[in-house]
Amino acid sequence: MFWPGAPSGVASAPACGTWRRTLFRPRRRCGTTVRWPAGAGPVWPPRTGSGSWPAGRESRAHSSNWWEPIERPGGPAMAERGAVLAAVWRTGRQGGLPALRTAWWTVRSVRSVRRQLRVGNLEQVCLSGPPSDADGQHRVLLSALGRCRANCLERALVRQRWYGAQRIPRTIVIGVTAPGAGFAAHAWLDGDDDRESATMVELLRRPVPSSWLRSGG
Known part of the structure; x- marks a missing residue:
């Protein structure tokens, strides 16, 4: 779970379906890499109609485009x-x-x-x-x-x-x-x-x- 007010950054979706995150820094496990916006604190993993987002972020939080892979340098x-x-x-x-x-x-x-x-x-x-x-x-x-x-x-x-x-x-x-x-x-x-x-x-x-x-x- 991500807490409200968390900084923007990246996280990874394990192929096994389990989610792990350190307190200060998300670590790459396996599967798809995704980005979350600054100040967002949804229940993880984000699902349509769920998640706790700041005002003005609901449309992006519930959009299918939010969870999009990003390229990692190298x-x-x-x-x-x-x-x-x-x-x-x-x-x-x-x-x-x-x-x-x-x-x-x-x-x-x-x-x-x-x-x-x-x-x-x-x-x-x-x-x-x-x-x-x-x-x-x-x-x-x-x-x-x-x-x-x-x-x-x-x-x-x-x-x-x-x-x-x-x-x-x-x-x-x-x-x-x-x-x-x-x-x-x-x-x-x-x-x-x-x-x-x-x-x-x-x-x-x-x-x-x-x-x-x-x-x-």
Whole structure:
């Protein structure tokens, strides 16, 4: 039950038909998400002809349009995150703990790179090292990068960190298309067999940080 004078907000309708609400903050359980107007305090769930509403709210309270689903920000992102975690779990079941740890490190590294590039530049990116048993898990690394939908720069940075933990220096190369061909940019590791890089004009290079070559974890 909602009390009169409750603030506006959102609540969720469980599929099982039971309703739960904390004293100060409604929590999402399952089912449909709905919004209630400010100052409204109906008996929950609202039904036609029932509910205690302030004056002037009766028509809206008894309207079938009142109980309408609303979109929660990040809904598709949450679904995508669940798919990524499920793929990481399957990787662990197939390849054992080394594969699981490598996949999980890759997912975390991609998210870290995205956060850092939003607020900083390429030279400021700092990543923790991969697990000590990740040396032979390059295919797992590439698979996890694909699951995370990492772009070319994110992939290059995470792979550069992975190689650095094995004392293998790999330089990131960033190139752009030639003038007149339409602007496009691409990042790759020097030495990769990357067909797209053949059409690019090299713009800058980012050597592996020395700290990445000294620490493996």
